Amino acid sequence: MTSSGVALTFLVLLGVVVLVGPWVLGTANRLDRLHVRTDAAWAALDAALARRSVVTRAVAVVCGTPELRAAADRAERAGRADRETAENELSALLDGLDRSVLAPALAAELADAEQRVVLARRVHNDAVRDTLALRRWRLVRWLRLAGTAPTPSYFEIAEPDTDAPTPRVSARVVLADREGRVLLFEGFDPARPDELFWFTVGGGVEAGEGLRDAAVREAHEETGLVVAPDALVGPVWKRHVAFTFDGLSFASEEWFFVHRVEGAEVDTSRFQELEQQTIRRHRWWSVDELRETGDTVYPVQLAEVLPDALDGWDGTTRSIR
Structure with missing residues (x-):
């Protein structure tokens, strides 16, 4: 290369640095502030949950309900991985509590503690949403501007409601190809269209329908794939989760x-109207991609538990989140 060519290349690179450098620095600073905000929001939510446990123990003494006190203890001691399950179990017991036996002051304190949890959870999840949105930008991922900061995750806990959550049983299919990639759909809650998440094939079990039959039906409706019930392996996992969708609360099992496939064209023409409105796209994910993504994926532990499930099932149905 001639000296003039080297000089031109240098000037071009310098121009790129001058133009891109401020954006990179500004984005990194913004991302750092978002992570700080998320950490602070989690600390506030953790404190609100702890206060609810303290008040619940006082309520348990008055009501003489040792199971309520035990649930409060489990929720307070639970690690982050098990916290959602423990807190939702406590919420379920509180929903069934007869509050008429409580002194007005104690009932008001419990209601206040529950409301603070609701507010803190919403603030936390808003912070997580904003942080994940920026982390998903291609340049942010390519330049690794998030550094070593862990990917934040939503905290899914049922909010108190005058109506009990609707029980729901679902059959889901972890559909994997010959390379061990799993098929996931990306969708959103109509009430929160900006919060995208990925999920496996499957859906609700209809009245009088068995789990395998439901899984086979859902796989056909959502992918066009025809699967024999006895070709399904499992159930390999079981997951309890409380969530809201389109303004309604569900307690889901x-x-x-x-199921492994050699290769399949995904046919979504049988989607129901709601699925057509709320599912944006689908793709096949490798385990490494699941581990590295900043996107929200359900179940949360999919990247962790998928390799063992694909290697072979030992007959044990494991609880995951």
Whole structure:
């Protein structure tokens, strides 16, 4: 290369640095502030949950309900991985509590503690949403501007409601190809269209329908694939989760089967109207991609538990989140 060519290349690179450098620095600083905000929001939510446990123990003494006190203890001691399950179990017991036996002051304190949890959870999840949105930008991922900061995750806990959550049983299919990639759909809650998440094939079990039959039906409706019930492996996992969708609360019990395919065209023409409106796209994910993504994926532990499920099932249905 001639000296003039080297000089031109240098000037071009310098121009790129001058133009891109401030954006990179500004984005990194913004991302750092978002992570700080998320950490602070989690600390506030953790404190609100702890206060609810303290008040619940006082309520348990008055009501003479040792199971309520035990649930409060479990929720307070639970690690982050098990916290959602423990807190939702406590919420379920509080929903069934007869509050008429409580002194007005104690009832008011419990209601206040519950409301603070609701507010803190919403603030936390808003912070997580904003942080994940920026982390998903291609340049942010390519330049690794998030550094070593862990990917934040939503905290899914049922909010107190005058109506009990609707029980729901789901059959889900972990559909994997010959390379060990799993098929996931990306969708959103109509009430929160900006919060995208990925999920496995599957859906609700209809009245009088068995889990395997439901899984086979859902796989056909959502992918066009025809699967024999006895070709499904599992259920390999079971998941309990409380969530809201389109303004309605659900207490869901999800059962996961595994099915391997040599290769399949995904046909979504049988989607129901709601699925057509709320599912944006689908793709096949490798385990490494699941581990590295900043996107929200359900179940949360999919990247962790998928390799063992694909290697072979030992007959034990494991609880996951």
